[in-house]
Amino acid sequence: MLYTLAGIVALKKDNFFVLEVGGFGIKVFAPLNVLRDLQMGKTTKIFTSFKVKEDAFEIYGFLNEEEMNFFELLNSVNGVGPKTALNIMNIDVFDRLVAAISEGKVELLTKASGIGKKTAERVILELRGKLGREGTMELVGIMESDHDIVEALVGLGYTKSQAKSAISKVDEKLKKLEERIKAALKILKNG
Template identity: 30%
Template sequence: MISYLKGQAIEVIKGLNNRITLILEVNGIGYDIQIPSRFARQLAPNTELQVFTHLQVREEQPTLYGFTSAAERDLFRQLISVSGIGAQMAIALIDTLGIETLVQAIVTGNVKTLSKTPGVGQKTAERIALELKTKMSQWRQVSGVRADAAAAPSLAILEDVEMTLMALGYENQEIEQALSALGKDELLLKNPAAEEWIRRAIEWLSQ
């Protein structure tokens, strides 16, 4: 019904159960839009932005969900189409893994990666991979989201980097941001050495 909204970010509010609401003013009207925490970290008050939205109506109570891109919004819609996956779990999956890693995990059936999301157990992860694997393989080709073996480091590398950086005192949020940034480096993606990933991650975090 509402594909996107363009307006001014007035305020970001963290509510119950860590739900984050963006108040977006559009033509003098303030919209409450629930957004992922990844989105919230990019926002500053009084900035103009475009938010891609999904309207969900439950028990006559409408809720707007907002995303940084049409691809992220469409991925959210795919996730909530899976039996037992509600809006909050879908947002948690996007928040925890990011769009590229999440799509890759679904396409490759990587249950271990999907299960890193709070509230997602092995059976739920298996159901997500089973129901969406074919759809995600087709969808990523038209959406431009990369999700093949070359698009992200192996699970072993990710685990080595995460454990090392956590031991050095970095927070999960910082580690996620570093891995997301490094995942755009074409040359590094071809490098199977965890030591190089760790070195580059520390460099990025030290900037």
């Protein structure tokens, strides 16, 4: 998968930009802070999240790894797709969003387009333990392995929704990939 891209910013729109890389113009969706900071005609390196949909491939771009990991973490919440994750990231600066989730501030999250009270509560419930007290990511490694586990479970015939739901129920104390896979499979088996 793509982890980073480097190229020249050729075009900026409301919710995406085009990065010229090796003669190709790559459409990259991004949060508003990224779009604000990009300079037309300048060479830029971005961290990417690559999403496969039934009818399209989409790339989401971030200026640093921490924000990319936060996006992935938001996207791991049941009912939060990539566009909704971007909407959440657009309501405030990164540190305040992390603090709001850690402190259970539902009202801030509901400012995002497409986020109601129940979804905001689910985001807080599922992510609160995965964010550090001072706004740092503690479990980025687990989150990245969880993404791999979801892909593996989908390959075994489970839906993405079933896989994400099972992963969200796996004990946070389990750190090793194989332990987390076994626990997720057990959860799915016991239904």
